[in-house]
Amino acid sequence: MTTRVSSSPDLKVDQVTLTVIDNYLATTCREMGIAMMRTAYSPMFNESLDFSCVLFDKYGRMISQAEFCPSQIGTIKFTVEWMIDELGPDVYKPGDVIIMNDPYRGSGHIPEHTLLKAVFHKGEIVAFVANCAHLAEPGAKAPGGLAGDATDIFQEGLRLPPLWLQREGIPQEDIWKIIFANHRTPKTTYGDLMAMVGSLNVAERRLTSLIEKYGLETYQNATNDLIRIAERRMREEIRQIPDGEYFFEDIIEDDGVLNIPYTVRCKVVVDDDQITCDFTGSSLQAAGPMNGTFAVTASAVYNALMHLTDPTIPRNEGCYRPIHTIAPPGTIVNCEFPAPLVGGNTELSPRITDIIFGALANALPDRVPASQGGTSCCFLFGGAQPGSGDLYSHFHFEGTGWGGRPTKDGNSQIIVINGNCRNTPVEVFETRYPIRVESYRLLEDSGGAGENRGGLGIERIMTMEADSITVSAIFNRMTVDPFGIHGGKPGKNSGIYFRRKGSKDWETFSNAFGTTSPSKFSNITLRRGDQVKIIAPGGGGWGDPMRRSSERVEADLREGFITPEAAEHDYGLKAELDSDGNWNVTPRIGRKDKS
């Protein structure tokens, strides 16, 4: 839809052709995704869309992406670089497909599997196509893979270095057999991996026909030009941010193994046309799985800065170049082998993004929101289907509230910023798994109070409908609040609670089962009739709630987004329901608006 305008001497391809090729590449990524969604087996793929499809040039530089999972898009850059480096040149043949999921080789965490295929033109490699997807079952100690109390990487699933899944179009049965023998749900793994392979073939065919149409030289010049344009525009954007050093830190409340807090600290240095995010001073790596690898941390940094800069910049290698990450080895933001890390990608990643937002709150006051709810609310479960005895496992997650924004409230109930997954419809969920969802509703008062309120979280209550279901969890923000900014109040915490069949009372998993952490644990056996309640947090508020107009407070009361108690307590407005059923508030007395 757009074309580059000012022709500059360093660009080799005309503007219109560049636009056409850029759109074509992004469309190709979308097509790869649709092929995956429609053919895959697990709801993680086909409902949640927890996957990403990305194109690379022959050197492994990213040339295009589409609207997938930002954390995967960030890490796949490292994953593909690593795979190409480790395997070396000249090893690929047409029809080869390579698989890898090792977090110590650039993958976000073990459940995320990357598939890579070289694209050939007249016998030469001209591009790589790759996709990355979260398999619902990676063969970890806990069904669903996210063991909240893992103490090393080996408990987090089957680790695959770069391996040939397919050679010249022929499936490598040895590799498939090893994978099938280690995953609890091999049929689903098979269906999902086949969907991924099919999606690479779609991309290969599309790229080949693009190159045939324009010729190799124009194609390569165009991708080089697009990278140059993206880099130049990103540098221009960064130049608009006032130079300086900006600080922020936040706490990860515990790690599932030790009940101690970890600090994530960041110094953001804006220097003319580049930005460095320096995490020196962050805590040493955690005993439990809250660690991030360098790729996870760098990916979160990219994600934060992509959100704060012009979204029309082409998303390729170039736009990442002016962004640098410093993460000392051995810390929670760059853990060393064999530390556990499966929760880093779901929990640390959004936290890093919020920390960078927090750091830049005063530098970019018209763009930066308060903290989002900021946890994926990972709830994992598995077992045997009543009746057939087939094994199943699933990774369930929730959206959270967005933080209040400089000009408006945060959106309610949106997936964390590091992903772009959809929820699993209850009718699909209950058809696939022996758990009934009793309710799934927005949670009033969960959005942090502010001149611009944080978005709402949700409450979901589920009843187990099998004699035995094994559950695990990785939540955050259960004790550390989603922060508000510029005087806004924090959002409501997350939570995961248990109610034994027949009991009236909800209790934490620590109380009921003695888990070290109430929010991170694995392999708890629940019985038929037991219930689980999930609370997804709201976002923090932006600005002093006393400056929120009474009309907006009345609207929130009318919609049930806040209670009358909160209107009085947080907003200083006494609320009364009139005889027509409308809420009216009496104006603030004895308080002065700051302005």
Place this chain on the structure above:
Amino acid sequence: MTNYRIGIDTGGTFTDLVRFNMSTGEISSLKVPSTPSKPLQAFVGALKQSEVPLNNIEGLVHGTTVATNALIQRTGAKVGFICTAGYEDTAYIQRVNRQFLYDLTWDKPTPLFQSRRNCIGVNERVNAKGEIVTKLEDADIDRVIDHVDAGNYESLAICLLFSYLNTTHEKLLANRLRERFPNLPISVSHEIAPIWREYERSSTTIADAFIKPLIQNYVSSLKSGLADAGFIHPWSLMKSNGGLMNADAAALQPIHLAMSGPAGGAVASQRVSALLGLNNVVTIDVGGTSADVGMVLDGQISYTTEYEIEWGIPAAIPLIDIKTVGAGGGSIASVNSGGFLQVGPRSAGAVPGPICYGQGGTNITLTDANLTLGRLNPDYFLGGKLQLDRSLIDAELGRLSKILGMKDLELALAVVEIANENMANAIRMVSIERGHDPRNFALLAFGGAGPLHGSAIARKLGIPKVIIPPYPGGFCALGLLMGDLRVDKVWTQSFRSDRVTPSEVVERFDVIADAAAIELRQQGFEGEPTYEYSINMRYLGQNYEMEVVVPSLRSTNNESAKEQIESAYEAFNRKHIAMYEYSMNEAVIEMISFKVAAIGLIQHPKLATLTDTGTQITQTRSVHFEMLGTVPCTVIRRKSMPVNVSFEGPLIIEEDGSTTLVEPGMKVIRNPYDILILEVLK
């Protein structure tokens, strides 16, 4: 006595009427301005202008964008949403994903109803096997009734969990509410969209309820207006899937009118393709603000159920698979924040319109660019009804060119090129994305601006042949006369290929086909219906189905039923390969839903063959092309173009409602049906 069939297509800007003389086969068309605030006025006005005595109208079919506009502009009713308790927020929670990555200013779409307080939960529950686990009690229905009583709703939507498996509770609730509130429109999810996924089903049902009072008023006002004028015969509306529905029936499930407007064009495309013996055709309808892209595949229109009113607000109705992009004659060229030239999706619309209309437009549009390049005739736009003024464009064109460092003509070319690429991308999305190579297709281009861009779009996609039908400007209205009465029924129940017996499938089809036939008769069809059968299938474990057409599976013997089911499995495997590059022939196949369309065939207009082609009128004017520069280009009037004579491009063919551009490197003939066929020169 001469009898006529009339098609009236009401769009946002113009109302097109097509008149078909059933004795002579003569077709004529006319265009009047739409009157959005008083739709009856343009409708009756067009009828009067057509000079057909009302008694001589044998059939009247209407296509309208009134439902689409009400949905998009959110001018529908106050809806009460009744759902399973615990799920009151379904329409707010939605699917929790974001439309764009990296955009903190994005707002999640809000539901079509106005307040969260309009959601009423009822205590009941059906499980995933379709079993009632919590019975709906009378006391709870009474509570809902009280709530509705107090709510002043104009319309109700009911969507209970798993109602596609067990309709008992929805029926009970709907019956009690209909008894108590006989004048209140009620939309029930298992009637509107018996599909799984509670959000998609709720959203569809809510959308139906949202526009129901409005459509009921619309239909009854047209009815009484027609009655006042002396027309008392039944008339039909075209549904989003191209089938016709008696107007009274349409008012009961108005969501099916969501894409009524463009459906006529798709139906006409299918008929014209068949006339030419073309099995695979991509269609593009380019109007003032948008381009609609569709497909004819193996001679059939392709359908989908994935319509979104806006991003994130689905209406899962069967509709002709049409992809709309914001590229039309009024699309505005601008420079975006990154310094990039952009065309659309913003449009100057009909008012103020392109700068050259001289009605106060200030932005360069695609039409302005085409005029600059000499591709439009300023003296013969809309048959000369609108004088275009080239001189008005210069200042703004010059300003933009300067910003972009281009010459004026280069900029005009770039605007056209980008618009063409946007339209070509839309075609890629409906073709390649679904596994079809556009190079094996012909391109059928219509709408006022389609014929001007058809050959360039085809060139981009490697499509060798472009078809410009007769009446390209009023083609949707012509299509209204080419539809058949149609009732669609769906039965959702899952069967596995390793467990199902053929007789079970046959029974399903018997039940739904009979129900469809009864409804068809209720709509006044007296002949013998024809049927289309299909099954939605997937590999066991997948979540998305593919629709596979099956031959008749009714009251047939077990042996042949078995054979037919087997061949349906094979067809599924083949389709899976075609779309996704692989199949799993050993895997268990799951049948999810069974569909029947009962079709009442009616007489369609046949395009008359041309006898007199008149005298060829030829002019020449300067037209700018990228490869040739500015060159003299032959211009002919379509009416005067000799039949079956080949002309080479560059060539411009003008007619009242449209202009066809034949690019250099292509040739064109006008065939005896007045269809223009453009082909790449060998």
